[in-house]
Amino acid sequence: MNPHHEHEFEAAPGLPEALPRGETLIWQGVPKASLLAIHVFHLRKLVFYFAFMLLLQALYLAGDPEANVARSVTISAVMAGLCLLCLRGVAWYAARNTRYTLTSRRVVMRIGMVLTITLNIPLKQIRAASVRGMKDGAGDIALGLIGKDQLGWLHLWPHVRAWTFRKPEPCLRCIDDVQQVSALFLAAWQKENPQVTVSLGDSVPASQAPALQGATTMQMS
Numbered sequence: 001m002n003p004h005h006e007h008e009f010e011a012a013p014g015l016p017e018a019l020p021r022g023e024t025l026i027w028q029g030v031p032k033a034s035l036l037a038i039h040v041f042h043l044r045k046l047v048f049y050f051a052f053m054l055l056l057q058a059l060y061l062a063g064d065p066e067a068n069v070a071r072s073v074t075i076s077a078v079m080a081g082l083c084l085l086c087l088r089g090v091a092w093y094a095a096r097n098t099r100y101t102l103t104s105r106r107v108v109m110r111i112g113m114v115l116t117i118t119l120n121i122p123l124k125q126i127r128a129a130s131v132r133g134m135k136d137g138a139g140d141i142a143l144g145l146i147g148k149d150q151l152g153w154l155h156l157w158p159h160v161r162a163w164t165f166r167k168p169e170p171c172l173r174c175i176d177d178v179q180q181v182s183a184l185f186l187a188a189w190q191k192e193n194p195q196v197t198v199s200l201g202d203s204v205p206a207s208q209a210p211a212l213q214g215a216t217t218m219q220m221s
Helices: 033-039 043-062 069-096 178-192
Strands: 002-005 025-029 099-103 106-111 117-122 126-133 139-145 171-175 217-220
Touching: 025 178, 033 043, 033 069, 033 171, 043 069, 099 178, 126 178, 139 178, 171 178
Parallel strands: none
Antiparallel strands: 002 117, 025 099, 099 106, 106 117, 126 139, 126 217, 139 171
């Protein structure tokens, strides 16, 4: 697992250098900015929070005959709207500066908003993968890594599975066609690790192994 600082030159989009002989490109994708805003930056929850706070403000000021309720609430609403707009912009910028790549030998994550890095994760260093589905076929694929050497949670954020502070799991966030991508990932992983068995849990029949659904977890052992 090797992080590299990104330079202006890219041999191909999302790749700092040309692929070695024998390694092939399987898939590339980017996060969906709208879903990143909702599921990573919790924009929808903040909308409800600000709406509730504005309602409380209006009710509180309604008891003061000298208060200009409309003016005060309007100012607060404008400030809340600017905050939400900025957060939506951060989500857009994060998606714009991200590219995920799956090859026959590794997962490559070009991430970072201020300082861009390229993270190379060999398929042989992945011990497990979990898939979380969202609406419209989008979803997350989190990767559990082998070994004690782990990247910091803050270095990976927002491209990291939530609540994995001790052992951060790099995560392909809010990608389109997550079922198809998970099938490609599983096929590539099995080809790179033919000696290892893969189980998907009791809830998913073995015959449907490539078609990961919901919060399915692949365990490699």
